[in-house]
Amino acid sequence: MSTRTEHDFIGELNIPNNLYYGVQTSRAINNFHISTRTLENYPFFIKALAQIKKAAALANKEVGVLKPELADAIASACDKIIEGNFVNQFPVDMLQGGAGTSTNMNANEVIANIGLEILGHQKGEYQFLHPNDHVNLSQSTNDSYPSSIKVAAYTKLTDLLTAMEDLKVNLLKKSVEFKDILKMGRTELEDAVPTTLGNTFEAFATYIDTSIHQISHARETMKFLNMGATAIGTGINCHPDYKHVIEKELHNITGINYQIADNLIAATQDTADFVYVSGALKTLAVRLSKIANDLRLMNSGPRCGLGEINLPKMQPGSSIMPGKVNPVIAEVVAEACYEVMGNDVSITLCAERGELELNAFEPGIAYALFNSICLLENAINTLSTKAIKDLTANTDICYNSIMNSISIVTALNPYIGYEKSSSIAKEALQTGKAVSEICLERGYLTEKQLTDILNPKTMLTPHMGTK
Template sequence: MTPSPTRLEHDLLGERDVPADAYWGVHTLRAVENFPITGRTIGQDPHLVRALADVKRAATEANADLGVLDRERADAIVAACREIAGGALHEQFVVDVVQGGAGTSTNMNANEVIANRALEILGRGRGDYAFLHPNTHVNASQSTNDVYPTAVNIATRRWIFALVAELERLRDAFAAKAVEFRDVVKMGRTQLQDAVPMTLGQEFATYAVMLTEDVDRLRESADLLLEVNLGATAVGTGLNAPVGYAALAVAKLAEITGYPLVSSPDLVEATQDVGQFVHLSGVLKRVAVKLSKVCNDLRLLSSGPRAGLGEIKLPPVQAGSSIMPGKVNPVIPEVVNQVAFQIVGNDVTISMAAEAGQLQLNAFEPVIAQRLTEGARNLTHAVAVLTDRCVVGITTDRALLRARVENSIGLATALNPRIGYEAATRIALEAAHTGASVADLVLASGLLAPEELEELLRPENLTSLPSSQENPR
C-alpha cells in the first residue's frame, strides 16, 4: 500500500509527520495520541466549535484594529473563522473532549485548523507557518486560559437555550393535558395512600408550573455565562495583549454572537473561578431531578394495565417483553429517568473538578465543559422524546377514576367541618372495614341530610381552586 502523503511539522518536542490533507497540525497530533479517552471529539460539539471560531474571529478583528495584525492575514483568519462558524471543517477538530492541559489542546486544534484554512484562502499551502502561524497570528493577544473558558461559556449557553426550548414545549404539552383533563375527578394521594379528591387536570397543571419555574431558573443561570475573561491571557493580567484589547475583543464577540457579553470586572479572579459552571450544574440537576419525579409519577399512574393504578394510559411505542405477549412498558419515562441519573452524577464530577482548581487556573475545565454540555444535550433530546412520544398521547379512564373517588374513604375528610373529626374518623374506619361507601354510612347514621351530603360531595366543591390558580398556562 502506498503511504499517504505527509508534511513535516515541528514543535518544542521535535518533528512529526502530519497528513498532508489535514488542517490540524503537530500539536493536535500529539493531543490525539495523548488523550484517547471518551472517543468523542470536540468536533462533535457544534456549539463549541462555533464558539471557538467566534472567539478567534473577535480576537483577530480586535488585533487588526489595534495594529497587532496586518489586514491581509487578519482578513484571511476572519474568513476562515466565518466558514467554521457556518459549519465547515468541524471534522478537523479531532481532539478528545476530555484532555489534560486546561483546554490547551482544544485551543491548539482551533489555531491550526484556522491557520491552515486561512493559508489556503491566501493561496498558500497548508503548513506554510512562516507566513501565517497558528500561535503567532491566530492566537495573537490570547491564551488558552481566556479563549477556552470564553468559548465554553458561549457554547454552554447555546446548549442551555436549546434545552429551554424543549422544556417550554413539554410545559405546553402538560398545560394542554391539564385543560383536557380539567373535569376528570380522581383521588389525590399522599405517601401513596388515598388523600382527598382532585382533578387529573390539577395534577398535570402542577407539572406545567414546575417546568415554568425550571425554565426561569435556567435562564437566570445562563445569564451568569455572559461575563467572560477574554483578554485575561495567561493568569488575568493581560500579558502580551495591547492596551484596550480586552474591552474591544469582548465588544466584537458580543456583536458576533448576539449575546450581551461583558468583560469580568476582575480578570485574575475570572480566570481561576468556575463558579458559574457549578451554579449552572446545580440548576441542571434541579431540572433533572424534578423531571425524573414527574416520570416516576407517569410510570406509577399508568401502572397495570389491570393490576396497577391504571389511571392514565401512555401511548404504546414498542413491545415490552420478549417472553410476555402483549406487555407494553413505560420506556419513554424510563429513558428520561436514566438521563436524569446521569446529570446527578455529572454534578458530582463538576463539583469535584471545580474544587480541584489550584491558584490562578482550573486545569479541569475540559471535564466540566464535557459533563455540562453532554448533560444539557442528552436532557434536551430526552425532553423532546418525552413530549412527542409520551405526553401528547396520554389518555385516561374517566369512569374508573370517578368510581374510585366515590368509593374512597378519603371522602370523609371533606366532612370534617360539618360532622367533626371524631365522627368522620369513625365513618372512615367503618368504610375501610366493611367496604361500604362513606356516603352510604353517613346517610345511614343520620349525620347529614341527603341534600347536604350531596352538596358537600359535589366534585366541583371537592376539587375547587382559588380563581387565580385555575388556568394552568
C-alpha cells in the same frame, strides 16, 4: 499519502497532508483516549471556538497588532468553521489534561491551515500564518477556552429553553383538556383527597415554567467572559485596548451582548458560574424525573394498576409476554435525568479543584455540562412529542377511584370532627360499607348534607363547615 513535517519543542512529527490540524493536536490524540467523545461530537463547541478566534483576530487587527491580511484570513477561516465545515478536523478527546490547551491548539492549528490555503500557501507553512503567533495572538488557553465554553453553553441553553417552552405548552394543553376529569389525589402512594387530572398537568407545567425562569437567569452568567486575561488575568502579551474591542466584535459575530469581566484575575480562577448553571439543570432534572415517574404510575396497568392515563404505545414491551407495553419514554427520560444529577457532582468537584490562579479541570466541566444540556434537551423533546402530546385519559377509572375510596371521609372533618370521621373510616375498612352509608346509620348527617359534602367537585376548593 503525502505528509508534511511539523515540530514543537518536544520534537518533530509527520502529519498527513490531508489533515488541517498539526503537531500539538496529533500529540493530544495519542495522549487522551478517555471519554471516546471528541470535539467533533460537539459542533456547537467548535462553532464557539471559531467565534472567539474570529473576534480575537478582528480585535487584534483594530488595535494594530495583527496585519490586516492575516486577520482577514483568520476571520475567513473561522467563518468556514462557523458555517459547519471542518468539523472532522477536531478529533481531540473532550476529557484531557492541560486545562484545555489541546482543544485550543486544535482550533489554532485548523484555523491556521485553512487560513494558509486562503492566502495561497500550503498547510504547515507557518512562517506565513502561525497557530500561536497569529491565531492565538493576545490570547492564552486560559481565557479563550473557558470563554468558548461559555459561548457554547449560552447557545445550547437557548436551545434547551426552546424545548422547555414547547413542553410547557403541551402540558398546559393537557391541563385544559383534562380540567373536568376528577381523580383521586395520593400522598405517599395512599389515597388522599380528590383533584382533577387537569390540576395534575397544570402542576407539571408550573414545574417547567419555574425551571425556565431559573435556567434563563443562570444562562445570563455565561455572558461574562475573561478574554484579555491571557495566562492568569494580568493581560500579559495583550494590547491595553484589546479587551474592549473584542467585546464589540463578539457582539457583531454572535448577536449576544457578551461582556468582559471587571476583574480578569478572579474570572480566570473562578468557575462557579458553571456550578450555578449545573445546579439549575439538576433542579430541572429532578422536576422532569418526577413528571416521568408520575406518568409511569398513572399509566400503570392496564388492568391491575392505576390505569388513569394511557401513554402512547411506542413498542412491544416484552420478549416473552404478549401484549405487554412498557412506558419506555418516561423511563428513558428518568434515566437521562439521573445522568444529569451525576454530571452535577462532576462539575462541582472540578470547579472546587481550581487551584491558585487557574482551574486545570475545565475540560471536565465542559464535558459534563454540555452532556447535561444535550441530555435534557433531547429528553424534553422526546417526552413532549412521544408521551405528552398524544396522551389520553381514562375518565371512568379516574372517577371511580374517588367514589370507591375511603379517604373521602376527610371531607367530613369540618362537619363532624376528626374523631368521628376516623371511626367511620375504620368501620368502612373493616366492613366494606360506603362512608356515606355508615354516616347515615350513625345519624351524623342527613342524606342531602352528605350528597353536598361528598360531591367530588365540592372537595376541590377551600371551604369550611360548622361542627
